[in-house]
Amino acid sequence: MQFSLGEDFALQLDAEDPLAAFKQRFHHISGVIYMDGNSLGLMSRDSESTLRRVIDEWRTLGIGGWGNAEIPWITYAESLGAMEAPLVGAEPDEVVVCGGTTINMHTLIATFYDPRGARRKILADELNFPSDLYALTAQIRLRGGDPDEDLELVKSRDGNLIEEDDIMEAMTDEVALALLPSVYYRSGQLLDMALLTERAHEKEITIGFDCSHSVGVVPHRFDDWGVDFAFWCNYKYINGGPGATGSIYVNKRHFGKMPGLAGWFGNDRATMFNMETEFDPAKTAAAWQIGTTTMLSTAPLEGAIRVISEAGIETIREKSLKITAYLMFLVDELLADPPYNFSVCTPRDSERRGGHVGVVHEDAWRVNEALKAHGVVPDFRPPNIIRLAPVPLYVSYMDVWDVAQHLKAVIDDREHEKFSKDRGVVT
Numbered sequence: 301m302q303f304s305l306g307e308d309f310a311l312q313l314d315a316e317d318p319l320a321a322f323k324q325r326f327h328h329i330s331g332v333i334y335m336d337g338n339s340l341g342l343m344s345r346d347s348e349s350t351l352r353r354v355i356d357e358w359r360t361l362g363i364g365g366w367g368n369a370e371i372p373w374i375t376y377a378e379s380l381g382a383m384e385a386p387l388v389g390a391e392p393d394e395v396v397v398c399g400g401t402t403i404n405m406h407t408l409i410a411t412f413y414d415p416r417g418a419r420r421k422i423l424a425d426e427l428n429f430p431s432d433l434y435a436l437t438a439q440i441r442l443r444g445g446d447p448d449e450d451l452e453l454v455k456s457r458d459g460n461l462i463e464e465d466d467i468m469e470a471m472t473d474e475v476a477l478a479l480l481p482s483v484y485y486r487s488g489q490l491l492d493m494a495l496l497t498e499r500a501h502e503k504e505i506t507i508g509f510d511c512s513h514s515v516g517v518v519p520h521r522f523d524d525w526g527v528d529f530a531f532w533c534n535y536k537y538i539n540g541g542p543g544a545t546g547s548i549y550v551n552k553r554h555f556g557k558m559p560g561l562a563g564w565f566g567n568d569r570a571t572m573f574n575m576e577t578e579f580d581p582a583k584t585a586a587a588w589q590i591g592t593t594t595m596l597s598t599a600p601l602e603g604a605i606r607v608i609s610e611a612g613i614e615t616i617r618e619k620s621l622k623i624t625a626y627l628m629f630l631v632d633e634l635l636a637d638p639p640y641n642f643s644v645c646t647p648r649d650s651e652r653r654g655g656h657v658g659v660v661h662e663d664a665w666r667v668n669e670a671l672k673a674h675g676v677v678p679d680f681r682p683p684n685i686i687r688l689a690p691v692p693l694y695v696s697y698m699d700v701w702d703v704a705q706h707l708k709a710v711i712d713d714r715e716h717e718k719f720s721k722d723r724g725v726v727t
């Protein structure tokens with residue numbers, strides 16, 4: 301696609317954007333260009349309305365909501381899982397909405413990490429999100445292992461990207477489980493999940509993915525790829541709200557496996573209230589629930605998933621690739637040379653790119669602060685990356701053009717130099 305630098309070109313892209321009308325479905329913060337949906341997505345009117353409905357159900361039905369709400373709360377986790385399943389290429393009963401990202405990761409690792417004989421290692425990589433590495437370390441210890449021995453971290457060649465070839469080379473017959481991200485939280489690199497799953501299975505390795513940075517912006521085909529399990533957060537591109545309930549995918553060939561962290565909400569609903577001493581797990585991914593559905597953190601997801609399903613995940617991906625390419629074009633053409641000195645660490649190849657762009661600058665922290673003072677909401681990740689997420693549902697091409705002009709103005713006027721180099725609390 302050929303881009304050009306003018307403002308009129310951005311307006312033309314917006315005029316041709318099939319998703320342009322979705323911007324109005326979201327609440328916007330006055331005077332702000334929101335580029336941080338890779339951290340916390342904006343609230344849609346649809347999410348607000350499903351949350352309000354559940355609050356009303358609580359007010360009017362009390363405990364009766366578990367059985368008599370519009371979508372009964374007792375199987376709300378399964379109902380929303382079924383709604384979300386098409387976004388990840390799964391059958392309705394392979395996805396359940398429950399717990400939180402790290403908690404779900406723990407139960408899945410506890411289920412699928414089965415160290416035996418010489419096959420004791422977990423394969424991950426050094427650029428994965430810290431919580432994943434902490435959970436893996438803890439799970440190895442719980443099994444009596446030594447993380448120094450049993451956690452194999454693939455190294456990055458350049459500090460930003462991980463090569464699939466390096467991951468596959470590390471898939472030895474000492475590896476029991478591989479846990480990898482779909483999209484890297486800093487660089488925005490998208491891994492080839494199909495290829496990695498195929499190779500892992502050739503080597504008899506169980507494989508799961510943390511898809512927090514891809515679900516809602518990248519289509520997935522978990523069933524076609526044969527992925528064993530996956531989990532993701534719903535507060536980024538799904539727009540389910542701060543700390544929204546997470547999601548679990550378990551491939552149906554694993555149905556019937558005993559969940560690592562069993563709890564009564566994973567029990568078959570037919571026998572749950574018999575209150576037996578023995579756990580009778582659901583026959584589907586629902587078995588991986590642990591405790592009571594956190595209705596108020598889950599209800600916004602209902603509206604949020606509807607918006608995404610209505611827009612269509614393939615259309616979202618199409619715009620995401622175009623708008624991230626446009627952003628990278630503007631950085632290259634407008635901001636690469638001195639005195640700007642910005643560069644992009646995100647892969648250019650659309651097969652290898654998720655929904656955000658990592659923009660590198662030697663003074664990234666202060667530039668990020670100056671951008672915020674301009675009314676742009678980006679975020680900073682150490683050591684030198686400004687993440688910008690042009691979320692297809694609510695960011696326009698004109699917004700992206702404006703962000704590039706703000707970045708230019710910050711450097712032209714040396715505004716970043718007014719900010720302290722000390723980093724406060726980073727979110």
Ligand SMILES: Cc1ncc(COP(=O)(O)O)c(C=O)c1O
Pocket residue numbers: 400401402403429431432481485510512513533
């Ligand atoms: C890739 C990834 N994994 C895991 C987490 C941790 O999620 P939670 O705090 O919901 O457990 C995050 C949080 O942003 C993340 O980006």
